[in-house]
Amino acid sequence: MTLLRNLGRRKLRTGLTIAGITIGIWALVVFSSMANKINSLVEGGSEYYGDKIVVTDASGGGFSTLPVSIDSVVAIQGIDGVDVAIPQVAFVADADATISFGPPEQVVGGVAGADEGREGFELRASQGRLLTADDEGENVVVMGADVARSRAATLGGDLVIRGRTFQVVGILEPTLTAPDSSIFMPFDIAQSMLHEQLPPIISDQVSATEIASQIVVYPDAGADIPAVATAIEAAVPNSSTLTGAEFDEVIGSTTAIFSAIITGVALISLMVGGLSVINTMAMSVAERTREIGIKRAIGAGRRRIVRELMLEAGVIGFIGGLIGLGLGALVVVLANEAGRSGGTILFELTPSTSLFAVGFATVLGIVAGVIPAWHAARMDPVAALRYE
Amino acid sequence: MALLEARDLRKTYRLSRTNVIEALRGVDITIEPGEMVAIMGPSGSGKSTLMHILGLLHTPDPAVPGESPAPTLLIDGRDMATLGDGARTRIRASEMGFVFQSFNLVPTLTALENVALAGDYAGMSGAQARAAAAAALDLVGMGDRASHRPSELSGGEQQRAAIARALINKPRLIMADEPTGNLDSQRAAEVLALMRQFNREQGQTFVLVTHDAEVGAACDRIIRMRDGLIVGDERVDSSLAA
Numbered sequence: 001m002t003l004l005r006n007l008g009r010r011k012l013r014t015g016l017t018i019a020g021i022t023i024g025i026w027a028l029v030v031f032s033s034m035a036n037k038i039n040s041l042v043e044g045g046s047e048y049y050g051d052k053i054v055v056t057d058a059s060g061g062g063f064s065t066l067p068v069s070i071d072s073v074v075a076i077q078g079i080d081g082v083d084v085a086i087p088q089v090a091f092v093a094d095a096d097a098t099i100s101f102g103p104p105e106q107v108v109g110g111v112a113g114a115d116e117g118r119e120g121f122e123l124r125a126s127q128g129r130l131l132t133a134d135d136e137g138e139n140v141v142v143m144g145a146d147v148a149r150s151r152a153a154t155l156g157g158d159l160v161i162r163g164r165t166f167q168v169v170g171i172l173e174p175t176l177t178a179p180d181s182s183i184f185m186p187f188d189i190a191q192s193m194l195h196e197q198l199p200p201i202i203s204d205q206v207s208a209t210e211i212a213s214q215i216v217v218y219p220d221a222g223a224d225i226p227a228v229a230t231a232i233e234a235a236v237p238n239s240s241t242l243t244g245a246e247f248d249e250v251i252g253s254t255t256a257i258f259s260a261i262i263t264g265v266a267l268i269s270l271m272v273g274g275l276s277v278i279n280t281m282a283m284s285v286a287e288r289t290r291e292i293g294i295k296r297a298i299g300a301g302r303r304r305i306v307r308e309l310m311l312e313a314g315v316i317g318f319i320g321g322l323i324g325l326g327l328g329a330l331v332v333v334l335a336n337e338a339g340r341s342g343g344t345i346l347f348e349l350t351p352s353t354s355l356f357a358v359g360f361a362t363v364l365g366i367v368a369g370v371i372p373a374w375h376a377a378r379m380d381p382v383a384a385l386r387y388e
Numbered sequence: 389m390a391l392l393e394a395r396d397l398r399k400t401y402r403l404s405r406t407n408v409i410e411a412l413r414g415v416d417i418t419i420e421p422g423e424m425v426a427i428m429g430p431s432g433s434g435k436s437t438l439m440h441i442l443g444l445l446h447t448p449d450p451a452v453p454g455e456s457p458a459p460t461l462l463i464d465g466r467d468m469a470t471l472g473d474g475a476r477t478r479i480r481a482s483e484m485g486f487v488f489q490s491f492n493l494v495p496t497l498t499a500l501e502n503v504a505l506a507g508d509y510a511g512m513s514g515a516q517a518r519a520a521a522a523a524a525l526d527l528v529g530m531g532d533r534a535s536h537r538p539s540e541l542s543g544g545e546q547q548r549a550a551i552a553r554a555l556i557n558k559p560r561l562i563m564a565d566e567p568t569g570n571l572d573s574q575r576a577a578e579v580l581a582l583m584r585q586f587n588r589e590q591g592q593t594f595v596l597v598t599h600d601a602e603v604g605a606a607c608d609r610i611i612r613m614r615d616g617l618i619v620g621d622e623r624v625d626s627s628l629a630a
Contacts, residue, residue, distance in 0.1 A: 005496050294492045297445060298553065299481020299509035301474055382445050385492060 003312055010284065014316060017273075017280040021320025022327065024273035025361050028266035029328025032357070033347035035259040040348060042255050044177020047121055049247040053229050055085075055215040058240035066202070067194060067211035072236045076215060079231045081223035086114040087212030089190035091197060093147070093183055095162055105147050106182045107161060109190020110216075111136060118218040123179055127155045128170030135169075135186045142170035146180040159183075162193060217241075270364060273320065277368035281313050285376040292376050293384025302377035309373035310366050317365020321358040328357070391561060391593050392419040392442060395460040398449045399437050411437040412448070413616035414456070421560065424587045424594040426604040429613035436565060438613070439597045443484060443563040444468060444476040463561070482510040485554025487583075489566035491546040493538040499525060499549040500534040503556050510557045517556075524552035528582060544575030551582060555592075562586075564596045568603055580606050 007014045055076065057066045068087075076085040089109035112131040123130060131142050141161075143153050148171045153159050159166045161183065174180055188209070195208035219228045229241040285292070292305055332347040339346050399412040411434045419425055427435045440446040441461065448469060451458035461468040463483070468476070480486075485506075493502045500521050507517030525534050528548040538546050547567065554562050564583065568576035580603055586592050596603060604610045605624060612620035 002497065002501070009496060290492070291494050294494060295505070295509075296477070297480065297486055297488075297492075298506045299477055301477045301481075301509075304509070380446075382440050385488065 003308075003315060006284075006312060007315065010280075010287075013280055013283065017276050017316055018320040018323065020276035021270075021273040021317055021361050021365065022324040024266070024270035025321045025324025025357050026328045026331070027269045028263075028360070029325055029349065029353065029357050030331050030347070031262040031266045032353045033328070033332045033349040035262045036350055036353060037346060037348040038255050038258060041177055042251055044175065045251060046244065046248050047177075049242065049244040050121075051219070051225070051244060052118075053217040053219065053225065053232065054242045055217060055232055055236065056213070056240050056242070057238055059238035067198065067206070067213060068215055068236075068239065069206075070210050070212055072239065073212075073215055075235050076217055076232055079228065079235055081220050081228040081231070082217055083220045083223075084114075084116050084118050084218045086110060086216050087187070088214050088216055089187065089194045089211075090213045091190075091194055093161055095197075104181070105150070106178075107185060107190060107193070108182045109185050109187045109193075111187040114187075115216070115218065121175075121179075123175070124173045125170040126173040128168070130170055131184055131186060136188050138186060139164065139166045139189060140169045140186065141166040142172060142184040143168060144172050144180040144182045144184075145174040147183055148172075161185075162196075164189075164193065270360070273361075274364045274368045277313055277316055277365050278371060280316065281309060281369045281372040282375075284312070285309065285372045289376075289379065289384050289387040292379060293381045293387065296379070296381035297385060305377040306370075306373040309376055310369040313369025313373070314362050314366040317368070318358065318362040320365070321361025324361065325354055325357050329354070389465055390418045390462070391421040391423075391464060392417070392595075393460070393462040393465075394418075394442065394448075396448075396457050397438065397441055397459050397461070398456055399434075399441065399446065400449055410616050412441070415613075415616075415618055417442075417611065417618065419593060419595065421593055422587070422591045423609060424584065424607045425596065425609045425611060426607040427595065427597045427611045427613060428599055428601075428604050429619075430599070432615075433613040434616040435597045435613050437616075439563055439565055439595060442595060443486065444471075444480050447476075481506070482557055483559050483561065485557070485559045485562040487547070487550050487554050487562065487564035487567045489569040491538070491543070491550050491570070493546055493549060493553075495538055498535050498537055499530060499541065499545075499552075502538070502549060503553045506553045507556045520556050521552070524556045525549065527555065527586075528552045542575075543571050544578060547571060547575070547579050548582065551579070551586075555586065558590070559592070561593045561595070564594060566598055566600075567596060568598070568600055576600070576603075 055068065055072070057068045059066060070087050073085050073087050076082055091107050093105040093107050111133060112135065113133050125142065126145070128142070131140070141159060143151070143159070151159060153168050153171065155168055155171060157168050159168050166185065172179060191211060192208040194211060194213060195203055217228070217232065219225055225243050225245070229243050232241050233239050295305065329349055332349045336347055395416045397412050397415040401409045401411055403409060415438060417438070427438060429435045437446070441448050448459040448461060449456070459469050463479070468479070493499070494505065497505065500518065503521035503524055504517040507520050508514070512520060522531070522534060525531050528551050530545060530548050530552060533541060533545055541549065567583070568579055571579060583594055584606060587594050596607060598604060608624055610620070610622050610624060611618055
């Protein structure tokens with residue numbers, strides 16, 4: 001009570017300090033939520049690539065969109081250490097897709113069940129059903145949670161992709177990673193759509209049934225994955241492989257740097273907030289010199305004075321942290337609501353981020369209060385009493 | 389045994405290399421339990437310094453070999469001269485009361501909370517301290533003003549609240565630094581009478597620093613100081629005391 005009264009008698013200064021902490025924590029919450037989302041995308045990818053090898057065409061350089069030949073599947077199947085190899089088609093859903101933050105909406109085509117149960121990343125339908133092998137040849141799709149929302153798809157309704165009309169037979173549960181923005185369709189339909197996208201000079205030479213975007217290889221249990229990948233690259237001309245470990249290395253390190261920058265920005269703003277707590281508490285100590293002298297004279301020990309002032313600083317930090325978390329959560333919710341219609345969920349505010357933000361603000365306040373509090377406790381009570 | 393016994397108290401303040409103030413130049417003083425003693429003298433005579441040392445707010449200078457002996461400061465026979473800040477603070481909290489010229493109440497706290505604070509520092513629980521504070525305020529006739537802040541109280545009322553704060557732990561020794569200095573003569577007389585009453589009824593020992601002759605005349609004994617030394621120590625004729 002006394003503590004709140006002490007804070008209350010310097011409303012403006014306390015308010016400004018709390019605002020400083022609030023902004024820092026707000027930045028921390030928003031940026032951390034962004035980092036969380038990126039991390040969970042990466043984790044999803046890491047899980048997806050986990051124990052498999054993805055083979056793509058490398059003839060056009062590293063960023064080839066040229067298809068791989070379906071014949072390669074047979075060649076890969078014969079390599080030692082390969083359990084199952086299945087062709088897949090993947091392409092961007094919109095022909096004129098602009099670059100957006102977050103994963104683009106993607107069409108994924110594969111023969112349902114071809115993986116022979118090797119895929120560890122399990123998808124579940126929240127409405128309707130998943131694709132089956134019987135869907136081959138049918139214009140049907142199953143949609144990820146985010147893309148279904150962004151395209152206002154309803155179960156049993158129609159969906160037009162690149163001029164072709166599909167029936168929506170299922171909508172997936174959210175996975176918080178790539179499948180949320182993916183549209184799944186039968187393999188042969190996807191093949192013919194991929195074929196239509198190829199430049200005529202290539203499409204004239206191959207038929208739709210001969211091509212795929214990539215070949216997903218599930219190695220035998222215990223197989224030496226890098227060795228299998230090398231063998232595939234040797235066996236299939238112009239092929240490039242990506243293993244789970246490579247994915248983690250490439251993507252993981254990039255996003256780690258990104259996360260570090262984001263966290264750094266938030267921490268710098270918190271440092272500024274912390275300095276303003278030090279300033280407020282130092283001013284508060286100077287203002288209350290006499291009061292501290294009285295308390296010391298009538299028997300308050302140094303520790304007691306330190307505790308009192310540090311607690312005050314901690315409450316400033318705590319209140320700032322709570323407000324910052326509230327505003328940060330508001331931004332996250334609003335931005336996600338706005339992004340949802342575009343299928344882009346940018347933020348993920350986790351309970352641990354929330355706890356960390358408020359805890360950090362409180363600790364920051366307490367730590368910032370240490371120096372002024374200790375200074376106050378060291379004052380000569382008699383000199384403090386004479387202070388005007 | 390004397391309640392307070394001090395010998396060879398010296399205190400030198402070095403304000404700069406050339407400006408050295410010898411506030412106390414070797415003071416011996418003994419105060420018996422139940423006495424009400426006035427320390428009088430002109431400004432700069434060292435009377436406040438002496439009270440700060442007797443009240444354990446400051447420490448006397450240590451011995452300087454060949455120049456001055458080690459100081460002695462005994463309260464109830466216990467040596468205080470070498471105690472650290474923590475131990476001195478605990479004794480101030482539980483065995484002493486302080487009354488100041490400018491009242492020195494905490495401005496954000498009510499009279500009751502101000503008084504309870506001293507109980508709290510002496511180790512009482514919150515409820516105990518509040519009950520004791522209410523009782524102490526009743527004793528000084530401030531029971532109906534307990535919930536007022538210092539800014540809502542007159543000078544005389546503030547000083548009575550401060551006396552209640554000094555009394556809450558029932559200390560044997562109360563130090564008062566110019567307790568009537570900021571009060572008009574009527575309020576001053578009331579406050580003085582209040583201290584005299586506690587001295588007579590509870591046997592509490594009072595040490596008052598003052599330069600008001602009327603305050604001195606109301607005490608049992610007047611110690612006179614000049615230039616950092618005691619220059620007079622006389623009993624007040626009790627037939628003249630109020």
